[in-house]
Structures are given as structure tokens and as C-alpha cells.
Amino acid sequence: MKSSYLVALAGNPNTGKSTVFNALTGLKQHTGNWPGKTVLLKRGTLRHQGNTYEIVDLPGTYSLSASSPEEEAAREFITLGDPDVVVVVVDATCLERNLHLTLQILQLTHQVVVCLNLMDEAEKLNLRLDPSRLEAELGVPVVPTAAVTGEGLQDLKDAIARTAQGQLTPQPNPVNTDEEQPTAALYRRAEEIAALVVGNPPEPGTGFTARLDNLVTSRAFGIPFMLVLLGGILWLTISGANYPSEILAKAFFKVEAYLDLLFTKLNFPTWLHGVLVLGMYRGLAWVVSVMLPPMAIFFSLFTLLEDLGLLPRIAFNLDPYFQRAGANGKQALTMAMGFGCNAAGVTAARIIDSPRERLVAILTNNFMPCNGRFPILIVMGTIAAGSVARPGAGFTPALIVLGAIVVSVLAALIASKLLTATILRGESSFFILELPPYRLPQVGVVVVRSFLDRTLAVLWRAVVVAAPCGALTWVLANVSVSGATLLAHLSSWLHPLGSAMGLDGVILLGFILGLPANEIIIPIIFMGYLSANSLMEVQGLAAIQEILTNHGWTWLTALNFMVFAIFHWPCATTLLTIKKETGSTKWTLLSALLPTAFGVILCVLLARIVKLWAV
């Protein structure tokens, strides 16, 4: 008898399949609340009573009819991957549709265990399910579970083990699909079984989800509600991040003072102190103290909304505009992902079936300001609002950032329209979106998970890039050729273009050197400014404001800086992801050119208008 087995985990989207997977394998990862989130096959290991089970998480699908890459992958694994057991995770609150997939899988293999999940929610809805009846009707083991609380998981492990080892032999009752359309026949049978198993069928239009949907999707309040929600998140992020940012900055500069002492004591040369402390360390300190607090707060809040199930509703509300732009409503979902990270948004575009519409979503994703660019908007918004001195007063900056986001969404729609009217013309494909029930997220888990999985991952990438870039910037600012520093040469060379755009040479240089990660644009600009002066310690936003004013910044500079922060080329990681996803250098180049053109034109126009105004 063998001691290691292969187990496939199948099921509809939104059945808590990822939670079951995590609970079985102990792997930390994100559970999504929208269809098709799991595209790649995730693997994990379960050890149970001395045996090893390799668990493969198949993509969440509604069927195995192979009309999408996910369905094809799931079907292929079940038929060709030779799993010892297929666990079908079934949503107890939506039995009919979930049983259709179960019956389809039973036509391919008999080695099936049904995990009747979300029993806790079914109980709340008072559906009165009879798992043993379901077992009798299907002819395979059925294990009721509530994966979130861990209920029934031990039984599930036992059922998997016994089925894999042949102690349990499932004998599914066949469904006759000869006489009518096979899908219709399976649904007819699913309907029969559900009628026998569910004691008290749900009444549509009742319950929490229906009541909340009446507000969230209403024609009058839907979009205002979304804006208020986003504004609230930004307000919490901005006012919540202020204080920890300041504490972190102070701590970092305290450490810097010790480093200075150490370098002096060890008699290290000035240039080494410059590269390592003033370059690398300061770059790092900047990125961490400016980026970490808003990122940690924003990612947590955003993950909460995601787990609550709000994102599909946002796609629902925005679809008319996307349709008019010749794009797919699911693009709203990929854009929402882009808020977190554009590379993630580009990958998420896989949920769009039509290749043409998917390309539109990929090419325009960078129009959404990602988390690396958020702090630019927040810092500029805070300075512009003049609310630096009052910690917690994040209302005006939140409004400014909200406005910036509305502009970026509009620009993404315009860019999509441009693409679909010219090089990506074609018929609008179909768009079907499930609106899953709202689920109250587990707040503690979400905060920890979003911090570990998202915040630290993004921050780590920024830190890795910030250190060498900080060193490079210091070198540029301190190595002189023919009477001026390299940085001065470069920025004065860029200055004509910069000033035509209402910016300056140092800012443009910051954007160019910031290609590896948007997080380091602000630190580079400040190092550029500060290296010309005697070095000063940067503590908090008040100091930032003073430095900027000293370098000739006006409100137009701040405005255009925000504009160009939103509309410029994607960071290197996103560009590589676009190259990987499209497999084309041409599209990758276009994805960089498109937002940059928007940014340059907009900045030049704004600068011109303001100049005319002033005369």
C-alpha cells in the first residue's frame, strides 16, 4: 500500500474552497471573493495518520465544459492528473448550482468526496439541510463543514484518507443524460436532489445581502456610496498614517546619528559614509517611514472590502461606462486590484475571457495609481491642503486624493475608448458576473494576512530597490564633472522639458530613476534637492513643505507632480508582467507610451493655462 496520495480540490468560485485548502494544508495565502480568482494550480501538503496527501487547488469553476482556460485546466487535472480523490467543495447555501458541477465531476471519476461547506451560513439562513440524504442521493461520502471555524475538517480529512486508501468506495448513482441536452439533464437532477435535501429553501430578495444590495447597486445611490466609501478609506489611511510615519522617521534618524558616530569612530572615509548612510540608509528610511503606515492601513481596509464581496458590486455599477468605452465590466475589478499593485492588476486581467478586452484592461491598468504612488498623492494632497500641522485632519487631503482617483478612472475609460476605437476594434463580448452573498470578513485574520501577504511583499520589493537607488543618487549628487555634479548635469539637461510641464529637472530625473519602483521617486527627488544644500534632517511633512518651497515649488508644481505620478510609465515589475502576460514587446511599449503621453500632454496644458492666467 502506498503512503502518499494525490488529492484534487474542485468547486464553484466563492464556496470557501481556498479556506478549506488553507485549513487542510496550513499554507498561508489569500482567499478571494470574486469568480475565477484562483487561476494557477496551488499545491500544499496534508499529513494525516502517517500518510502524506498532496492537495492541488483547482481553479474555481462553474462547470467542466472546457469553455475557459480554468475549466480546461480543472477538467484535465481530474481526467489526466490521476488524482486518488477529488474533493468537491459545495456551497450549502446554493446547492443546485454547486451540485451541477458535482454531478459533472462524478461522470469523470467515482473517487469523490463532497465537502458540504458554509454550513454555518446555511444554518443562519435556516435552510435545514440533510447531509445524509445528500450522501444517499449522490452515492458518495458527504462531509458537512464550516471551514472558517474549522468545524468538520477532521471528518473531511478522515473521509479523504479512507477514500484514498480504498476503505470507502463511493458508488455514485448515474444520471441519464442521453435524452436531452447534458447540462439541462444534470441541472434537472441537481434540482431533484436539492428539493430532497434542503428542508426550507431560501426566499430570494430577503436577508442581509438583498438589503445591502438595494443600497449599493441602486441607480441613485450606488456611485455616491462607492465614492463615500473610498473617501472614508482614504481619510482613515491619511489621518491614521500621519502619526506612525512621524514616529518611524524620528526613530530612523536617531539610528542614523549612531551610524554617523560609528563611521567617525572607525575612521571610514567620507565617501563611504555618503554612499552607505546618506545614500542607502536614508533611501531606506524614507521608503519605510513614508510608505509603511499608509500601505498597512490601506491594504487592510481594501482586503476587508474585498472579502466582504463589494468589488463585484463596483463592477456592476461601473459596467455601463466600460461598455460605452468598448471594454469589459470586469476591467473594474482589475483596476481595483491595480490600486494595490499594477502588476497584480495586470495579472488579474486573466479573468476577462475576450483577448481583445483583456488587452484593453492590461494596457490601461497603469492609469490607476498603485500603492507605490499613493503616498505621493497623499503627501502632495496634505501639503496642498495645508493641514500638516494638524495631525488627524486628513479630510481635505482625502478629498484631493479622491479627486485624483476619479480623474484616473475617467482617464482609464478615455484611454480604453481610444484603444477600442482604433487599434483594438471589435465586437463587445458577453459579460456575466456573479454577485456572491456578502460575507462578514474575519477582521483580525484580514489585518494580519494583508500585512503579511501584501504590505510586506510590496514593501520588501521597494526596500530592495530603494537601497541601491539611494546609493546611486548619492553618487550622482556628489561626483562632480567640470564644475557641477552629475545630478546637476542630468537635471539641468532635463530642465527645459520639466519646466514646460510645470515641473523641474530634478522631478523628471526622480521619475526616470524611479523606474524600478514608484516608491523611491520622492526620496530621490529629496536627495536631489538636499544634496545641493547642506544636508538637513527631514522629519515629517512640515519639513518637506519647507524644502519644496525653497526649491521654487508652487501649487502648480504639486498639482502637476500628482498628475505625472498618476500618468507615466509603469514600474519595471509591471512592465515585465505585461511582457509576460501579452508575450509582446509592442504591447509592452504601448502600455508605457499611452499613460506617459497622457501625463506629458496634461502637464504641459496645465502649465500653459496657469501661465496665461498669471499674465
Add this chain to the structure above:
Amino acid sequence: MTLADLTRGQWGVVEMVSAEAVLRQRLFDLGLVPGTLVQVRFIGRKGNLAAYYVRGSVLALRRSTAQQVLIRSEGDSR
């Protein structure tokens, strides 16, 4: 009549799906096979997208898709 002709809260029974093969299979997979009872849950902005109650789930379809699902109206109650 088609699914797109129903107003909010009204019920219908699917008689036939006239869409091209890929879309028809997709709608079938989601439960919209002939004989299925459907209710309009709510209709979105500009009447472009509507959400339907189908076999315990809520699906949003564009108007152009809903027009390809032929139904028999059941009125306000099932």
C-alpha cells in the same frame, strides 16, 4: 419575450437560449437551462446590466445577453 423584458421583481421560466454556442454553454453552466425559474432582482444604471436570481445565486447579465434568453413570463409571483 426575453429575460430583458421582465421588470424588477418579476418571474419568468427559461424556454430557450438563442445565443451562439460558447455563450449558450456558459449560460447553461450557470443554471439558465430551459425550464429554469428566474427572478429579476434589480436593474442597474441605464438599464444596461440587470441582476437575476438563478437557482440560489445572483447573476448579472448585460441587456444584449438577456435578450438572447427566451422566457415565458410568470408575472409577479412564482
